[in-house]
Amino acid sequence: MSHAPTSPARRSFLRQGAAGGALLIGMSAQGVLAAGAPAPASGADFVPNAFIRIARDGRVTLISKQPEIGQGIKTSLPMVIAEELDVDWNDVRVVQGDLDLQAYGSQGAGGSSSTPNNYENFRRLGATARALLVQAAAQAWKVAPGACTTDAGAVLHPPSKRRLAYGALVDAAARLPLPDAAAVALKDPASFKLLGRRIGGVDNAAIVSGQPLFGIDVQLPGMLHAQYVKCPVFGGAPLRANLDAIRALPGVKDAFIVKGTDNLNGLRPGVAIVASSTWAAIRARRALQVEWDEGGGARHSWADFGAQARAAARQPGTTMLRRDGDVEGALKSAARTVEAAYSYPFISHASMEPQNCTAWIKPDGALELWAPTQNPNAGQALVSATCGIPREKITLHILRSGGGFGRRLSSDFIVEATAIAQQMKDKAPVKLTWTREDDLQHDHFRPGGFHFLRGGLDAQGRAVAWHNHFVTFANRVTQDGKSTLRNGSGGSLSPDEFPGRWLANCQLEQTALECSVPMGPWRAPGSCVFAWVFHSFIDELAHAGGRDPLAFRLELLGDRDLMAPSVERGQPYDVARMRAVLQTAADKAGWGKKTFPRGQGQGIAFHFSHRGYVAQVAEVTVSKDGQLKVDRVVVASDIGPTIINLSGAENQVEGSVIDGLSTLMFPALDIEGGRITQSNFHDYPLLRIGDAPAKIEMHFVKSDQPVTGLGEPPLPPLAPAVCNAIFAATGKRVRELPLSKVDLSWR
Amino acid sequence: MSTYTLNVNGEVRSLELDADTPLLWALRDTLGLVGTKYGCGLGQCGACTVHLDGVATRACVLPVSAIGQQKVTTIEGLDPRHQHPLQRAWQELDVPQCGYCQAGQIMSACALLKQHPAPTDAQIDEAMAGNLCRCATYMRIRKGIHRAAELAAAEGKPA
Numbered sequence: 001m002s003h004a005p006t007s008p009a010r011r012s013f014l015r016q017g018a019a020g021g022a023l024l025i026g027m028s029a030q031g032v033l034a035a036g037a038p039a040p041a042s043g044a045d046f047v048p049n050a051f052i053r054i055a056r057d058g059r060v061t062l063i064s065k066q067p068e069i070g071q072g073i074k075t076s077l078p079m080v081i082a083e084e085l086d087v088d089w090n091d092v093r094v095v096q097g098d099l100d101l102q103a104y105g106s107q108g109a110g111g112s113s114s115t116p117n118n119y120e121n122f123r124r125l126g127a128t129a130r131a132l133l134v135q136a137a138a139q140a141w142k143v144a145p146g147a148c149t150t151d152a153g154a155v156l157h158p159p160s161k162r163r164l165a166y167g168a169l170v171d172a173a174a175r176l177p178l179p180d181a182a183a184v185a186l187k188d189p190a191s192f193k194l195l196g197r198r199i200g201g202v203d204n205a206a207i208v209s210g211q212p213l214f215g216i217d218v219q220l221p222g223m224l225h226a227q228y229v230k231c232p233v234f235g236g237a238p239l240r241a242n243l244d245a246i247r248a249l250p251g252v253k254d255a256f257i258v259k260g261t262d263n264l265n266g267l268r269p270g271v272a273i274v275a276s277s278t279w280a281a282i283r284a285r286r287a288l289q290v291e292w293d294e295g296g297g298a299r300h301s302w303a304d305f306g307a308q309a310r311a312a313a314r315q316p317g318t319t320m321l322r323r324d325g326d327v328e329g330a331l332k333s334a335a336r337t338v339e340a341a342y343s344y345p346f347i348s349h350a351s352m353e354p355q356n357c358t359a360w361i362k363p364d365g366a367l368e369l370w371a372p373t374q375n376p377n378a379g380q381a382l383v384s385a386t387c388g389i390p391r392e393k394i395t396l397h398i399l400r401s402g403g404g405f406g407r408r409l410s411s412d413f414i415v416e417a418t419a420i421a422q423q424m425k426d427k428a429p430v431k432l433t434w435t436r437e438d439d440l441q442h443d444h445f446r447p448g449g450f451h452f453l454r455g456g457l458d459a460q461g462r463a464v465a466w467h468n469h470f471v472t473f474a475n476r477v478t479q480d481g482k483s484t485l486r487n488g489s490g491g492s493l494s495p496d497e498f499p500g501r502w503l504a505n506c507q508l509e510q511t512a513l514e515c516s517v518p519m520g521p522w523r524a525p526g527s528c529v530f531a532w533v534f535h536s537f538i539d540e541l542a543h544a545g546g547r548d549p550l551a552f553r554l555e556l557l558g559d560r561d562l563m564a565p566s567v568e569r570g571q572p573y574d575v576a577r578m579r580a581v582l583q584t585a586a587d588k589a590g591w592g593k594k595t596f597p598r599g600q601g602q603g604i605a606f607h608f609s610h611r612g613y614v615a616q617v618a619e620v621t622v623s624k625d626g627q628l629k630v631d632r633v634v635v636a637s638d639i640g641p642t643i644i645n646l647s648g649a650e651n652q653v654e655g656s657v658i659d660g661l662s663t664l665m666f667p668a669l670d671i672e673g674g675r676i677t678q679s680n681f682h683d684y685p686l687l688r689i690g691d692a693p694a695k696i697e698m699h700f701v702k703s704d705q706p707v708t709g710l711g712e713p714p715l716p717p718l719a720p721a722v723c724n725a726i727f728a729a730t731g732k733r734v735r736e737l738p739l740s741k742v743d744l745s746w747r
Numbered sequence: 748m749s750t751y752t753l754n755v756n757g758e759v760r761s762l763e764l765d766a767d768t769p770l771l772w773a774l775r776d777t778l779g780l781v782g783t784k785y786g787c788g789l790g791q792c793g794a795c796t797v798h799l800d801g802v803a804t805r806a807c808v809l810p811v812s813a814i815g816q817q818k819v820t821t822i823e824g825l826d827p828r829h830q831h832p833l834q835r836a837w838q839e840l841d842v843p844q845c846g847y848c849q850a851g852q853i854m855s856a857c858a859l860l861k862q863h864p865a866p867t868d869a870q871i872d873e874a875m876a877g878n879l880c881r882c883a884t885y886m887r888i889r890k891g892i893h894r895a896a897e898l899a900a901a902e903g904k905p906a
Contacts, residue, residue: 070845070882200841207846208837209829210782210822214847217781225776250748250765278785279772283765352786352794352847352881402784402847403881436787647841651884655844658883681791681879690872692885 046170048129048178050103051081051122058153058167060087063097065104066114067374068203069404070655071711072648073114075202077122079644083194084126084187086150087166094202099376099396107398109374110409110521112610112709115644119707127184135179136172137164189642198647203400215372215399218358218431224253226420226432227281229288230270230442233674235262235297235516237269241290246273249287251280258419264475264518265444267386267415274420278433297516297674302345302448305671308513309343309450309471317469317509322495322566325505327454330465334456337465338544342533344737345668346448349522350686353402354439355413359421360429366393367421368429371414372401379411383418405659406489406521410444440684441676444520445669447473447488451533456505461545463538463556465505468493473519474512487512488519490526496570497530498608499538501563502556517671523659524712527609528719532664532737535605535720540733549604549724550586554579573608574705577638581701582606582615584636588699589617596729599623599746600631603724605717611706612713613638616657618721622729626745628665630693630722633657635714636700640707643700652710653698660718662687665739685740751811755780756824764811771795771806774821782822782850786879793878796851797821803858805877822850825857832902833857836894844882852878856892864905865896 046054053061062081068074078094097104106117130150137155138145141162149156154165166173189195206213231237238257246255253274260269271290275281331337358370367389373379376396384391401408417432424430434442449472456465472491476483493510500506522528542552561576586592586604596602599622606615619632635653643649666685670677678684723734730746748763755778762777769788774780774797783806786794790805797806798820825831833853836842843849852875859866859874866874871892880888899905 070843072844198841200838201843201846203846204838204841204843205829207843207849208822208834208853210780210850212781214784216785219779219781277768277772277776279765279768279776282788283767350881352784352792352845352879354785401845403845405881433785436789436792651841651844651882651887654886655883658885659881662883680789681787682789686879686881687883688879689875689885689888692883692889696886 044170046174048132048173049125051125052085052129054129054166054170056167056170058091058165060085060092060153062092062094063104064094065097065107067107067109067376067398067401068096069109069374069401069408071109071404072201072645072651073109075199076644076648077114077118078202079194079199080119080122081126083192084123085130087153089194089199091153096398096400099380099398101377107376109404110406112612112712115709116611116706123186124181124184127186128179128181131179131184132173132176133166133169135176136169140164140172192642195642195644196646199645200647213400214353214402215358215370216353216356216402216433218370218399220358220360220429223358223429223431224274224276224424225278225281226417226430227273227285227435228258228270228416228420228432228438229273229285229290230268231292231294232441233292233294233297234264234518235295236292237295238271239291239293241271241288246284246288249284251276252284254423255284256423261386264516265410265520266382266412267419268412270416272420272423274424274430282435294674295516300515300517300671300674302671305448305513305515306343306450312471312511312513313450313452313469317511319510321493321508321510322500323507324503327465327467327505327507330505331454331456331467334464335459336457336544338455338540340453340537340540340735342451342453342536342735344449344529344532346445346517346671347522347663347667347669348440348443348445348684349405349407350440350667350684351401351403351405351407354434354436355407356431356433357414357417358429358431359417361421361424361427363427365389367395367418369394369396369414369418370399371396372399372408373411373414374401374404374406374408375411378409379414382411382415386415387418387422389418405523406525407443410520412444436681437679440679442518444518446522446528447491447519449473449491449529453533453537455537455541457541457545461547461552463499463503463541466499466503467507469509469511471511471513473515473517475516475519476514485512485514489521490528491519492526493530494570495567496565496573498534498573499556501566501573502558516674524609524715527607527712527716528663531605531607531716532719532723535607535717536723536734539603539720539724539727543727548592550582550591553582553604553606557582574613577613577703577705578606578608578615580703581613581636581638584699584701585615585617585634588636588697589619589634591617599729601725601728603721603726603728605720605724607713607716609716610712611708612710614713614717616717616721618718618725620722620725620729622726622744622746624746626743628726628739628744630661632695632697633693633718633721634697634699637698637710637714638701638703638705639710639713640705641702642707644707649700649710650698653714654696656712656714657696657718658687658692660715661691661693661722664719664722664737665691668738668741751814753811753814753819754816755819756821762811766812767810769807770797770809770811770814770819773811774806780821780823784847784850786848792848793855794848794851796854796878798854798858801858801861803855822854825853831857832895832898833860833891836891836898840887840891840894842884842887842891844884848878848880852880852888856888856895859892860896860899861905864899866892
């Protein structure tokens with residue numbers, strides 16, 4: 001096979017890819033199966049598709065198309081190819097692909113979707129290449145391909161004990177027409193050699209030796225360094241600044257105002273300082289004086305938001321999400337009712353690597369970008385639309401991200417770097433590095449929220465009514481030329497969120513408060529807080545009815561195996577899978593079989609999000625003076641029949657559990673005068689090693705469902721499991737986050 | 748601007764810098780040693796941890812003018828072949844998630860092992876309290892330090 005993009009073989013692969021419609025799963029699949037070989041000249045290698053390159057010496061290069069943000073995708077998806085290709089993992093090198101939708105299909109790290117959207121297709125990519133290598137060997141030996149097997153990068157013919165390494169088959173395989181991807185046989189998962197094992201991250205050697213790897217590590221000849229200063233009040237803009245004085249400071253190359261746009265998630269107005277080093281730019285910034293037009297956002301405060309929310313709760317919600325049965329009637333006739341208000345603050349993503357991007361405008365107007373991004377395609381689109389650069393003239397290199405958590409689904413830092421680079425007269429590359437203060441105060445925050453809940457129980461302690469008025473936040477945006485309110489990411493409740501659909505009398509209402517605080521997706525958007533609210537309140541109902549919290553939940557889930565969605569874009573809820581993980585977590589934790597002294601207790605919770613079913617039991621100790629220690633967390637997860645990389649999966653579960661605990665215990669942002677009052681880790685604390693749980697036990701419940709991702713699903717159940725355990729230990733119900741503001745002391 | 752002569756990873760380098768330039772930015776922007784990371788600029792997160800004569804130090808709040816003759820060791824110079832017991836343990840146990848904080852974690856852990864060759868969990872928690880990991884790899888950091896201590900003991904060499 002020739003390796004030029006126009007080769008007949010490649011065209012045939014494209015045709016087959018398009019014809020194999022039945023295989024296409026998810027948005028990214030089309031591109032993956034239709035993928036052609038990339039152009040780089042390397043006539044000596046076997047390049048059956050855009051993701052695989054096999055050299056004569058047997059070395060295998062696999063492309064990772066998805067952004068790596070710590071979720072381990074750069075290791076796990078190539079493992080899927082390597083499994084079906086049947087090569088020795090030690091012979092594999094993984095290379096990060098640039099943004100190239102035509103070659104790779106969809107590229108983005110969000111919604112725990114990389115695995116479910118690519119798993120089956122990546123198997124076929126590997127299997128197709130393997131089939132060609134088998135065929136090439138069979139032809140050389142004049143035997144039937146079916147009589148051949150493969151192992152560790154070689155084709156074997158057991159009857160004659162012959163063996164040919166893949167490297168020796170490169171030329172012959174390259175001359176063969178590609179088989180129909182749909183017809184290629186896949187391995188029986190029972191015979192997997194690589195998937196399911198613990199494999200270390202492919203970048204670990206570079207990480208532990210400090211090699212350049214992350215976005216912030218980019219170094220280019222002649223590169224300049226930028227700071228970008230935005231109005232501390234969201235929606236504000238610079239009127240004037242002491243730019244001449246700044247330009248005269250040591251190392252400063254230029255300083256200027258960027259007009260920006262009114263898109264709170266796009267290019268916000270600000271003042272740029274460009275200097276010869278990062279420090280020279282930061283130093284100059286300390287002398288910067290700006291007169292700001294603060295705009296209408298200056299009236300916002302967290303206290304006022306709370307007052308607005310309580311006022312809103314006395315009125316009907318502006319949106320009725322769900323109205324099943326007669327909630328008021330059911331509450332009136334209930335044997336017992338419970339009423340509670342829950343709230344949580346705005347928080348930041350606080351990835352360890354602050355936002356940064358390097359942009360280089362070439363003399364011909366083309367743009368080259370190096371960005372630690374979760375969402376390269378959206379970044380390119382925003383840059384193109386905002387800065388007037390055609391998309392075909394933008395090259396975007398995806399750099400490893402020092403944490404994502406949803407922050408880098410936004411592209412503000414990419415468009416800022418570009419807008420600054422456009423102003424550089426000598427067309428020097430510019431690296432924009434946000435300070436920690438920028439990162440904390442100009443995040444696209446997880447929205448805060450308020451839930452006003454009422455629940456009713458019958459005489460047997462069964463739940464008979466559920467009412468929630470959710471007060472959330474929205475930004476004013478222009479859509480299709482019209483001004484409208486758009487809820488923050490994670491700030492919309494689905495009418496299907498559990499226990500919606502389960503109770504005969506269920507009313508869910510929502511009211512959004514308008515604000516100019518930029519908002520964005522934060523790990524398991526919505527779920528990361530809804531699970532805490534709902535499973536805390538479910539626990540309140542269980543205790544009010546004198547019921548065991550596990551038995552109460554199993555009764556609530558009921559006997560049916562599947563709950564169909566009730567709204568158009570809703571998700572079917574596999575109740576059987578949830579019951580299985582809930583029972584597993586309870587059994588492994590010894591639920592109901594242990595007695596705890598006062599000050600210690602167990603709590604339980606479950607949540608379905610991002611196609612994953614997870615239940616957790618937490619065991620805590622609360623000292624008399626209110627210090628919390630999480631002694632043990634038992635996690636049962638169902639993410640399908642196969643764990644791709646067991647080490648990566650365990651990392652994601654442990655990380656999600658501790659991230660959930662950190663977020664429960666510590667961070668909160670105050671808003672005063674329209675600005676964030678916290679500025680760095682001294683007043684925005686996160687969990688440190690001493691507060692990590694003593695033990696986290698992980699159980700993967702296997703089910704016959706499509707393989708799915710694990711970056712988000714294990715996070716939501718942690719907070720309610722811990723808070724329910726705190727209640728069991730102390731009798732104190734936590735209804736406001738973070739815990740650092742709650743007195744947990746007991747006598 | 749003044750000239751500062753720094754001993755970094757055993758190499759003596761003369762740098763033209765402002766006196767208040769933090770060592771972090773001298774390493775990253777001037778010397779191109781980007782393994783030492785910027786995280787907060789306030790000595791709060793530990794991502795910039797280096798050794799000054801073997802003592803763990805936050806490079807983001809250390810002006811180059813305060814270093815004098817002290818020897819600077821960064822993650823790049825921890826071991827000539829990048830095979831320090833901590834570097835091997837970290838790979839063996841797959842400690843990193845995003846990996847951004849791990850150079851600082853390893854430098855702090857190395858200073859701990861010099862003091863306590865076989866540390867307890869409590870000693871680990873105390874010594875590592877200055878290093879944030881936003882991905883929360885803390886369980887494996889604890890295990891990784893214990894494993895590195897084992898490797899160093901088995902080889903009869905201090906970590």
